[in-house]
Amino acid sequence: MGIFERFLTIWVAVSIVVGIVLGEMFPSVFQAIGNLTAYEINLPVTVLIWLMIVPMLMKVDFGALHEVGRQWRGIGVTLGVNWLIKPFTMVALGWLFIGFLFRPLLPEAQIESYIAGLILLGAAPCTAMVFVWSHLTKGDANFTLTQVALNDTIMIFAFAPIVALLLGISAITIPWETLTISVVAFIVIPVIAGQIIRNRVMKGGIAAFNNFDAKLKPVSMIALLSTLVLLFAFQGQQIIAQPMIIALLAVPIILQTYFIAAIAYLANKVLGVEHKIAAPSSMIGASNFFELAVATAIGLFGFSSGAALATVVGVLVEVPVMLSLVAIANRTRGWFTPSKIAN
DSSP states (O other), X not given: OOHHHHTHHHHHHHHHHHHHHHHHHOHHHHHHHHTOEETTEEHHHHHHHHHHHHHHHTTOOGGGGGGGGGGHHHHHHHHHIIIIIHHHHHHHHIIIIIIIITGGGSOGGGHHHXXXXXXXXXXXXXXXXXXHHHHHTTOOHHHHHHHHHHHHHHHHHHHHHHHHHHHHHTTOOOOHHHHHHHHIIIIIHHHHHHHHXXXXXXXXXXXXXXXXXXXXXXXXXXXXXXXXXXXXXXHHHHHHHOTTHHHHHHHHHHHHHHXXXXXXXXXXXXXXXXXXXXXXXXXXXXXXXXXXXXXXXXXXXXXXXXXXXXXXXXXXXXXHHHHHHHHHHHHTGGGOOOOSSOO
């Protein structure tokens, strides 16, 4: 892990403080930035999100999709967890903790918005950071690449319907037009741009690609942190008034992450999958494409919404929680033996 990835939680915390301070000092500046919209999406944030996501999606090789059948057990577990379990358990945990247990401690007007943010996190399976978690658990690189390519393909078609369904179940109405624009802006366009860049750079060979990727990493992380500064410039007054909001929102996110990882890990063991497949399979299921969730929350609900804040809490807890899961996976490697059955 590079310095940005390793200390992401610290950078996010710093961004929170910087954003709150700047928001208090220059409210009119940030209000003007918030008003720069077109087709119901914020233009500065859209540019930042593209700078954040495109370098990550550039790593995805959609040509690896033909390898799906080779590791069908591990891939089947991850797909089942990502699309049949995770979004729905996130809704349940959101309503249990935010809508019921913690309700007296949170601003009533933002309850549904917080839950909407959790739904966006639950419906966005991880894309980029999975490569890091897989590497740290000595996971099979080809499996990870294939799974990410498949997830991204499914996400183009499934993200909007699942989000619309779950928001509808939660009595949160979002116009399909707005949701579709967000999917095109934050999934389809970055995927296409990432693949165009990948194909051009790969003409120079893998060494040229790795060199180009290394140069883009700081751009991606700076764009993420800049987005968070903007967001917290709008959220500052709410957080200052109720500083426990972040901690309360973190509870269902953390519980969901461990719960999903456990389901995927144990399911892979029951199916006789090798550890090098089971570990990244559980990591892909547990972690979130938080960049997409943040961008969509801002696009749908705005900078100052509880939904945007909830997705950022997902960023804040992602690294320490996932590193703990990496440690658990590495310590339990002995539970798994090489499978005699082809995956």
